[in-house]
Amino acid sequence: MAKANPVDEFAQRLSSSLQDGTFVRVVFSRPVAADGAPEKVLGRLVTLKAGPHLSLTHRHATHDVTKNLPVSEVASWAKEHVGVHFRSALLSTTKRDWQFFAPESGDARLTTHKPTSTAVPSRTHDQPRQTILDDSARDWLEGLGVVNDRGQVRPAMADKYAQINHYLDIFTHLAKDCGWTEGRNDGLTIADMGCGKGYLTFGLWHLFARFWKLPVRVLGVEVRPELVNSTNGLARRIRAEGLEFMAGTIESAALPKIDALIALHACDTATDDAIRRGIELGAKLIIVAPCCHKEVRPQLGRPTPLAPVLEHGLMAERMAEWSTDGLRALFLEWAGYQTKMIEFVSTEHTPKNLMIAAVRHAEPFSSKAARDQIDQFKGFFGIKHHSLDSLLTHGLGES
Ligand SMILES: C[S@@+](CC[C@H](N)C(=O)[O-])C[C@H]1O[C@@H](n2cnc3c(N)ncnc32)[C@H](O)[C@@H]1O
Structure with a gap:
């Protein structure tokens, strides 16, 4: 047979x-x-x-x-x-x-x-794993207007709710890469730069403090004082120990040494300021989701054989975004980080959906190859100035 x-x-x-x-x-x-x-x-x-x-x-x-x-x-x-x-x-x-x-x-x-299990598991659909936004998230979700007083997601906030969930999922994976989810109890300090109404800041605090029950200090930095008053008010009402909001700018807010820096949807070069501050403040993890890109567009050259394609304004626009974020990743690599490019929110909701996540893994500013890649990239596109250029004066850049 x-x-x-x-x-x-x-x-x-x-x-x-x-x-x-x-x-x-x-x-x-x-x-x-x-x-x-x-x-x-x-x-x-x-x-x-x-x-x-x-x-x-x-x-x-x-x-x-x-x-x-x-x-x-x-x-x-x-x-x-x-x-x-x-x-x-x-x-x-x-x-x-x-x-x-x-x-x-x-x-x-x-x-x-032989079978490893003789018991049939539950066939119910909604039980695959514990959800991070469990009942203990209800107070702040309600305070931010994401859910109503019965704990149901408001229809107009469904995308925001999905975004918070997705963000916490991504953060969970990155926190594991950093070794932060298990056994670490000496407390992390995380700064959320340009935190706005604080949806993701509360979310991050919830993940550590209530879901993982790990000590954490989460600092939200926001330039608009009225938002800071309202987020601090909510943090106090729900007794969110370790969650604070401060009025200040990404560029200059007085911050302690930090373990992670987040900057989601910070405009134009504010994303670069956030990256620079994360590096200077010693963050092991830096996460940015860039918003608009203005700096590189007017400098972008027309290298062969891309020139005829870049005659189309839309293609030049996209190439400027692509090269801005590509350069950000190269600067982070130069600063000793390993970077990942992640799709943050679905393109259905916004075309600005790229997230750059960087975990420090090497001595900063020590790899000549990483330094050379930045120069070659800028040279190819004719980019004379990038907001992160100040980092080039570090390490090998001094010689
Ligand atoms: C598009 S919102 C994003 C809010 C939040 N990070 C999020 O993704 O849900 C950008 C926020 O950054 C604040 N902002 C812009 N530039 C800033 C700066 N230089 N320093 C601090 N906050 C800034 C704005 O006031 C706004 O609240």
Whole structure:
């Protein structure tokens, strides 16, 4: 008798376990492609209005994306992905576990083991993990007008609510990169520059103080005193220990040494001021989500072979944004940070959706290669001046 193909057999066992009620979980891991692919995909059976679905959580380094697949489509999805996009797949059922593995060279194989779990997990859709904005967030969400007095999200604030959630998700991943989520109890200091009404400042404080129950000092800096009065008033009313707002500017507010600096949607070169201050104040983590970009646009040259394309104003505009943010990442690398570019909010809501996250990992201003990259980049685009140029006088720049 011909031996079953391990991919087909895995797909068939997955599909039947979903139908006969023995399915526990499935995990696809060891992605074949490094770029853009999720690190893992975790599958659980959920009962939706439209019937049973396999809920697939695509776990990326900085965020999760969930897609629900009707059970009838699972076998063909598995055949397209197992061994093609993922080298490893583990199916747990109440009867047996099935492990698929495709080595880089040699034949793929399917092995079976005793079940790791004989209990069927809950099939309810909304239980995958504890939500950060739990009931203990209600007081400040209500105070900021995001939810009503029954704790329901106001329709007009649904995007803002989604943005806070997404931001806290991203921050959670970055905090893990910095080793801050477990066991650290000596207290972090975080500055949120240009914090406005404080949605994300309260969110960050909530994440540490109420959700993780870790000591934290969160300082919101805002140039408009009326906003500072109102956010400080709310912080006092809800007894938010460790959360303070101060009137001041990103460029010059008096701040202590900090562990993290955040500046979301700070206009034009205020983002650069925030980056510079984060570096000077010793922040291990710097997160900026730039807003408008004005400085580079008038300086942008027309290098070959981009010149004819850059004749189009819109393309030149986008290239100016692209190069401004690209340079910011290069300056951060020069200052000893490892940077990531993350899509912050969906492009449906705003085209200004880039977030630059930087974690310090090396001696600042010590890599000649990082320094040279800045000069080459500026030279290529004919950029004479960038707000972060003052950083070039550090380290190797002095010689
Ligand atoms: C677009 S809002 C963003 C608010 C908040 N960071 C967010 O993303 O929800 C920008 C805020 O930064 C403040 N701001 C602008 N320039 C500033 C500066 N140089 N120093 C401090 N605050 C500034 C503005 O008053 C405004 O409240």
